Amino acid sequence: MKSREEFAAIVADPAGSLARACLLMACEADPDLDVDAALGRLDALAEIVGAGLPGEARPAALGRHLRATLGGDAGFGGSQADYDDLRSSLLNEVLVRRRGLPILLSTVWVEVSARLDVPAHGIGLPGHFVVGIGDPERAGEPAEGPDAPFVLVDPFAGGTAFPTASAYALLGHEPTARDLRPWDTPRTMLRILANVSTWARRADRLRTRLWALELSLLVPGCPAAVRREHGEALARAGDFAGAADQLEAYAIRVEEDHPLAAKTARQDARVARSRLN
Structure with a gap:
């Protein structure tokens, strides 16, 4: 969607418009916004x-x-x-x-x-x-x-x-300048989207969780775990091919530092692909 393209362009810039990024995110909930x-x-x-x-x-x-x-x-x-x-x-x-x-x-x-x-x-x-x-x-x-x-x-x-x-x-300690440094647009949007994704963990909120995870993946610095969460959400939505792709991509990203997590993700990807038959 055009709004996602614009969103990706804004969050690629640390000084991008936070308000506009937030409103483009809100277009996922209200396309007529x-x-x-x-x-x-x-x-x-x-x-x-x-x-x-x-x-x-x-x-x-x-x-x-x-x-x-x-x-x-x-x-x-x-x-x-x-x-x-x-x-x-x-x-x-x-x-x-x-x-x-x-x-x-x-x-x-x-x-x-x-x-x-x-x-x-x-x-x-x-x-x-x-x-x-x-x-x-x-x-x-x-x-x-x-x-x-x-x-x-x-x-x-x-x-x-x-x-x-x-x-x-x-x-848990005296605040330092590092603790209190300003948050840029990408970092702030990741936290906002994480809030939405957490809110939408219930089964009846799956559509919202999907778009929150999908937008998160467009933000530089997105944690690798979000890709796995996206794969799991796609599987729950019945998109088993998409789920397998995301789980395998997650495995590639983390296998050097977290081989067990990568192995588990690949196993889950195979299970997802088996459900295509």
């Missing part, structure tokens, strides 16, 4: 947020303004119930409902900030996704107080400050 109209919602949000944006402000002040506008006035945030709703992973739905998973809400913050030249970046932590505001080269420095060069905020909680102690609890 108007991507440009959805992008227009982000432009409109940026106009609202930019109206009162403090000039020459420090990161903490910028964070407070974004919290007041995006988290407060616009009402973007999340709750535990949002984790079992596919719409929470679809940017077009998040922009309308103003509810979503942490990584999608962070995407809204980052995309609005980019339109206003606010230095905001998405940052993936174990089990959570937040936004860093300020100079990413100074991430990991003491980030408390009004003059901090870099602060973390939590869009899932409406944009409240995300203290160092919270990052420590997730990481």
